[in-house]
Amino acid sequence: MRRSVILFTFFLFALIGLMAAKSWLIELPGLRYHNAADQFVAERAKARLATILGDQRPHPSDTPADDQVRARLIAQLQGLGLTPIVRDQIACNELYKARGVSCARVRNVIAIVGPASGKAVLLNAHYDSTPVGPAAADDGIGVATLLEVGSILKDQPLKRPVILLFNEGEELGLVGARAFLADPLSRKVGSLVNLEARGVRGPANMFETSRPNAPAIAIYAKTAAHPVANSLSTDVYRLMPNYTDVNSFAERGWLTFNMAPIGNETRYHSPGDDIAALDDQTLQHMGDQTLALAAELANGPPTVSGGDRMFMDVSGRALVSLPLALGVGLLVVLLLAFGFLWWRAGHYVRDLAVVAAVLLLSTALAWIALDVIGAIRHGMFWRAHPTWTLLAVYATTIFTAAVLVRRGGERNRLHRLRVAFWLVFLIIGGAIGIAAPGGIIFFLFPPLIVLIGILANRWWRPSEQVASIVALAFLYLTWGAMLALLEELLNGGPMWLFAPLGALLILPAMVEAAPLISRVPPRLATAMTGLLALAGWAAAAAAPAYSADRQQKFVIEHVTDVAKKRSFWSIVNDRAPLPAAFRQFGKWEWAKLPHSDRMRWLTPAPQIAGLKAPTAEPVKQQPAVKGRPRTVSVILHANGATSISLIAPDGADIRSAGVAGFVRPIDQSAKGEKYYFQCFGRSCDGLNLQINVANSDQIEFTLVGATPGLPPGAKPLVDARPQFARPQYTPDETVTISRVWL
Numbered sequence: 001m002r003r004s005v006i007l008f009t010f011f012l013f014a015l016i017g018l019m020a021a022k023s024w025l026i027e028l029p030g031l032r033y034h035n036a037a038d039q040f041v042a043e044r045a046k047a048r049l050a051t052i053l054g055d056q057r058p059h060p061s062d063t064p065a066d067d068q069v070r071a072r073l074i075a076q077l078q079g080l081g082l083t084p085i086v087r088d089q090i091a092c093n094e095l096y097k098a099r100g101v102s103c104a105r106v107r108n109v110i111a112i113v114g115p116a117s118g119k120a121v122l123l124n125a126h127y128d129s130t131p132v133g134p135a136a137a138d139d140g141i142g143v144a145t146l147l148e149v150g151s152i153l154k155d156q157p158l159k160r161p162v163i164l165l166f167n168e169g170e171e172l173g174l175v176g177a178r179a180f181l182a183d184p185l186s187r188k189v190g191s192l193v194n195l196e197a198r199g200v201r202g203p204a205n206m207f208e209t210s211r212p213n214a215p216a217i218a219i220y221a222k223t224a225a226h227p228v229a230n231s232l233s234t235d236v237y238r239l240m241p242n243y244t245d246v247n248s249f250a251e252r253g254w255l256t257f258n259m260a261p262i263g264n265e266t267r268y269h270s271p272g273d274d275i276a277a278l279d280d281q282t283l284q285h286m287g288d289q290t291l292a293l294a295a296e297l298a299n300g301p302p303t304v305s306g307g308d309r310m311f312m313d314v315s316g317r318a319l320v321s322l323p324l325a326l327g328v329g330l331l332v333v334l335l336l337a338f339g340f341l342w343w344r345a346g347h348y349v350r351d352l353a354v355v356a357a358v359l360l361l362s363t364a365l366a367w368i369a370l371d372v373i374g375a376i377r378h379g380m381f382w383r384a385h386p387t388w389t390l391l392a393v394y395a396t397t398i399f400t401a402a403v404l405v406r407r408g409g410e411r412n413r414l415h416r417l418r419v420a421f422w423l424v425f426l427i428i429g430g431a432i433g434i435a436a437p438g439g440i441i442f443f444l445f446p447p448l449i450v451l452i453g454i455l456a457n458r459w460w461r462p463s464e465q466v467a468s469i470v471a472l473a474f475l476y477l478t479w480g481a482m483l484a485l486l487e488e489l490l491n492g493g494p495m496w497l498f499a500p501l502g503a504l505l506i507l508p509a510m511v512e513a514a515p516l517i518s519r520v521p522p523r524l525a526t527a528m529t530g531l532l533a534l535a536g537w538a539a540a541a542a543a544p545a546y547s548a549d550r551q552q553k554f555v556i557e558h559v560t561d562v563a564k565k566r567s568f569w570s571i572v573n574d575r576a577p578l579p580a581a582f583r584q585f586g587k588w589e590w591a592k593l594p595h596s597d598r599m600r601w602l603t604p605a606p607q608i609a610g611l612k613a614p615t616a617e618p619v620k621q622q623p624a625v626k627g628r629p630r631t632v633s634v635i636l637h638a639n640g641a642t643s644i645s646l647i648a649p650d651g652a653d654i655r656s657a658g659v660a661g662f663v664r665p666i667d668q669s670a671k672g673e674k675y676y677f678q679c680f681g682r683s684c685d686g687l688n689l690q691i692n693v694a695n696s697d698q699i700e701f702t703l704v705g706a707t708p709g710l711p712p713g714a715k716p717l718v719d720a721r722p723q724f725a726r727p728q729y730t731p732d733e734t735v736t737i738s739r740v741w742l
Contacts, residue, residue, distance in 0.1 A: 005520035011513055012398065012532060019394045019502065020387065025481035026203055028281040029226060038156070040148055040287035042280045048076055049136065049144035050275050052127075052633045055101065056134035058708075058731070059127075061169045061176075062105045062681025063642070066128055073109055073127055073143065073166060080151045081165075082111040090683055091169070092658035093178035094667050096243040098516035100676035101657040101664050102173030105683035108180055109166040113150055114158035114298060119190030121162045121297040122254070123149065123244055123290065124177070126170030131642070131708050132731040133273040139170065141278060142195030145287045149294055158298040163189065170245055172680050178662065191297045192256040193290055196244050200272075201279035202263025202488060203228040203316060204286040207237050208246055210256035212308045217321050221311075223292035226285060229317040230312035230482060231438025239435065239496065250373040257293055259286060262488050264442065266383060266550040270728040310441040315477045320441070327440050331430060334447050341454065342416075351420035353414075354404050358507050359424075359500050361404075362397040366499040369396065373541050379576025382495060382540060384547035384724070389495055390487060394502045399529040401503070401510035406517045406525060417511045418468060419454075422447040425504065442479050446471035446508075467514075472508050480505055545576070546724035548690065552576060554725035555732060556717050558605055558710055559593055562613045562738040568593070571601035572730070581720035595647055595704045595737050606713060612639035613736035614687030614705035616646060619688065626696050629655070632742045638685035641705030641736070646689070648675040648701050655695040663690055691742070698741050705736045 035041045040056065052072045059065035072084075077084040087110065092103040109127070112120075125142025129135030146164045153162055163185060167176030180186050194208075206229035209216035213234070220229065246258045261282045267273045311321035322330075338729055342352070369392065373381060382389035405417060429443025453467020483501055510517070517525055557570040567598040570593065571578060578588055578601055586603035593600070619633035636644055648654060654675045656665045666675065679687055693699065708731045710718065718732070 004516060005524065007579045008516055008520045008524045008525065009528065011516060012528065015398060015506065015509055016391060016395060016532065019506070020391055020543050021486040022480045022487075025477065026484050028203055028285050030279050032286055038152055040152070040284065040291045042284035042287060045144040045287060046150035046275070046278065046280060046283055048147050049140045050502055050709065052076060052139060052143065053134055053136060053275065056136070056274055058131050058133055059129045059135070060131045060680065061128040061172055062683055064264045066168065066205050069127060070107060070109060070168070076147055077109070077150075080147065082113065082150060083155065085110040087183055089174050089179055089182075090659055090662070090687070091179035091182070092662040093173050093175045093248060094664040095173050095676065096247045096667055097241045097670055098676065099174070099666050099670045099673055100678065100680040101653075101666070102175060102680070103659055103662070103684075103687065103689065104172050104175045104680045106167070106169040106176045106179050108168060108176050108183070110185065111150060112161055112309065113154040113164070113166040114161040116161065118160040120185075121160055121294055122165055122187045122189045122192045122315060123162060123195070123294055124165045124167060124192060124249075125195045126168065126176060126245065127166045128171055128176075130171050130269045131733075132727050132729065133270050134275070135273055136275045136278045137197040137200045137273050138268060139197055141196065141197050141261070141283055141286055144283060145195055145290050148287055149291045152260065152291060153294060153298065156295070159300050160190075160298045161188070162294055162298050162508065167245065172475050172678070174243065174245050174248045177245035178664070181248065181252070182661075186252070189252065189254055192246070192249055193256070193293050193297075194244060194249070194256070194258045194474065195286065195290065196247050196258065196260035198266050198268050198276040199261050199263040199488065200267045201282050202261045204261050204282065204289055205229065205233065205485065206257055206259050206289070207233045208244075208256070208258035209234060210250075210254065212306045214257055214307045214309050216257060217309050217311050217319075219293065219296055221319040223296045224289055224319065225292070225543055226288075226316045227313045228316050229319065231310040231441060232312070232432070232436055232482065233485070235436030235438040244561070255297070259289060261286065262485070264550065265488070265491050265726075268728075270551070270553075274553065295739070310438045312441050312478055313481070315481050322444075324437060327444060328433065328437065328480045330444050330448070331426065331433065331440050334451065335423075335426045335430065337451055338426060338447065341419045342423050343415045345419055348416055348420075350708055352418045352424060353506065354417065355421050355424045358397070358404050358469045359503050362400040362503055363496055363499040365396050365400065366393045367496040369537050370496055373537065377541065377545065379545060379552065379574040380492065380543045382543075383491075383552065383574075384550045385543040386487065386491055388536065388543050389540040392533065392540045393495060393498045394506060395529075395533040395536040395634065397499050398510065399504045399533040401507050402517055402525050402529040405510050405514050406522060414511070414514055415464070417514060418450065418464070421508055421511055422450055428504070442482065445478075446475040446676055449474060465503045468508070468512055472512065475508065476505060504546075546722070548724055552722060552725040553728040554721055555720070555727045555730050556710060556714060557735050558608065558714060559735040559737065560607060560611060560613075561594065562736055567605040568602050569605040569714075572598065573601070573725070575599070579720050579722055582717065593737070595645075595702050608711050608734070611736065613738045614639050614641045614644045614703060615738075616689075616701070616703055616742065617738050618742060628696055629694050630696055632691040632693060634689050634691075634742060636679060636684050636687045636689060639705070641707050643678065643680045643706045644684050645704040646677040646701045647704065648699050650674055652699045655692045655694055657689065657691045659688060659690065663692070701740050701742055703738045703740050707734050708732070710734060
């Protein structure tokens with residue numbers, strides 16, 4: 001028994017260690033320090049970016065700071081011997097997956113390398129930032145990559161032109177991309193590589209392609225030395241409310257690749273997205289892939305049959321792909337095969353129940369533990385050290401599995417448990433495949449390996465066990481890597497979700513360890529795994545919530561409702577309690593403001609003397625006819641605001657909006673939410689906005705103006721902001737709310 005306890009202890013620490021080490025599966029290769037003339041040099045690219053960003057001030061579109069960034073970008077292009085073209089126009093674009101239209105004055109910067117004729121390869125990145133951070137990654141990494149790739153390709157003989165598009169206004173609703181579609185150069189484009197970022201480190205994920213995807217996947221598999229891509233991500237991305245410039249470009253049907261790093265989202269759209277935080281290896285990975293893709297596309301992509309494929313990388317070392325129809329067919333065959341094996345083994349419902357119970361019970365226990373800690377430590381208590389919370393969730397799954405599978409040590413029961421797990425595994429794969437067919441590929445090869453081992457059992461008795469271990473190793477290299485990426489992507493939660501996701505790795509390992517677990521006294525096995533889980537939750541509860549690297553989101557606003565003559569201090573954070581020093585400003589309540597559904601901390605504030613709100617002046621027009629569509633035209637007056645938003649209620653039935661030449665439709669896929677019409681930058685002052693309404697009824701619009709910065713009275717609030725806290729997504733700003741009937 002003592003030997004069994006020692007082995008079981010070793011097994012537990014090995015298993016939790018492997019769950020902690022999943023991030024190694026997505027580690028990038030080391031930085032190259034010796035490069036050939038035709039290779040991407042990350043240090044050189046980053047140095048150019050540092051020059052362009054200058055003092056690293058935020059530089060949103062149509063601001064003086066962005067003018068300076070653009071000037072330095074143009075100087076860099078000229079220094080490379082390229083001839084930049086600047087397109088200056090006021091444009092509007094629909095807000096994808098939302099009811100809205102956004103407008104701004106944008107200046108796209110374009111450079112072309114290669115021959116003058118032929119279908120062009122478009123390399124796209126945006127050089128504007130949000131109003132809150134320097135944007136070294138989002139999208140400085142794209143700007144730096146395009147400059148370095150352009151400097152290499154300009155000296156190579158190419159069969160097709162390569163267009164380097166540095167667009168402005170992406171952060172405002174992909175306005176620069178929409179403006180480029182009106183550019184004559186866009187009619188020459190045949191393929192697109194779009195570069196984005198949602199973090200500052202980690203691999204550059206190829207997370208979106210054109211559809212059908214077979215041509216794109218064939219080229220990516222051929223060119224990517226360290227591929228990081230899978231069709232589960234591409235399918236899930238389509239279901240998410242996120243969007244990039246690719247959404248605008250998609251209407252042209254170009255062969256498309258979309259790439260972005262996602263490591264440490266806590267710096268994304270914040271002052272932390274700076275040059276120092278941008279990882280050189282991430283830039284190297286992005287650059288190597290972009291250069292390889294651009295060179296391949298510019299020299300004539302191979303003719304590949306259409307259709308869709310499912311695909312996944314194996315720990316960034318190789319890309320595996322199958323025709324979608326073949327993958328679906330194989331899943332059906334495997335489901336039937338394991339269903340037959342389960343039936344032949346005695347169709348014990350108890351074995352299926354054990355597998356299902358581990359998934360459900362571990363999820364429930366993780367949710368309860370997170371809720372208990374969250375009741376004591378409000379906010380994202382795991383933000384600084386997410387590893388401890390993730391390991392606590394995985395340890396909870398180990399505890400649940402140890403309790404429920406320990407009776408599977410007998411030979412016949414072990415076989416039944418294996419069959420039951422892989423049958424449930426395949427059922428989960430089929431369920432995922434309904435919403436995201438590309439995800440099926442993760443659920444094919446491990447059960448196929450096990451099935452081969454079971455069939456070979458009559459000739460070689462250990463084959464089933466050997467095959468099960470090989471399948472588990474393959475699952476770790478593929479699903480484990482995917483899980484590591486999901487940990488980065490879902491760093492804001494829900495953290496309990498990693499219990500069932502992690503169980504798909506942990507449970508087959510616990511099944512294989514069932515003979516060992518059965519030799520350990522039940523109470524001791526329960527105590528050991530229970531203590532492991534408790535230790536994990538204790539570490540998660542004790543770890544600091546925020547750090548210098550991973551800071552708390554903490555936005556301070558002064559908000560004035562002009563009509564009601566009321567002002568508020570507003571704190572947007574993750575609901576963590578406010579510092580004690582904030583009490584001097586009054587009693588804070590967790591509530592909403594009239595213009596936003598976002599919950600926040602609010603307390604009354606003194607009004608700002610002389611503060612003016614933006615106005616929307618109706619343009620004289622024909623009277624509305626009852627029951628007929630009408631066009632509302634207004635002249636916007638900024639009155640000092642840098643952004644203006646017109647918000648209409650859900651029932652307004654607005655069909656399109658914009659400026660002359662760029663009247664854009666409302667995304668009809670968005671349902672049950674307010675309508676938003678936004679303008680950002682200096683050119684909003686005096687802008688003539690047209691809104692097309694489906695009926696003659698007047699609409700009460702909420703008019704919101706925002707300007708980065710706070711009144712002098714906010715200094716004590718700013719000074720009292722927690723040490724490891726900073727604005728994210730929106731800056732500290734002064735906001736006005738008014739109303740207008742149109």
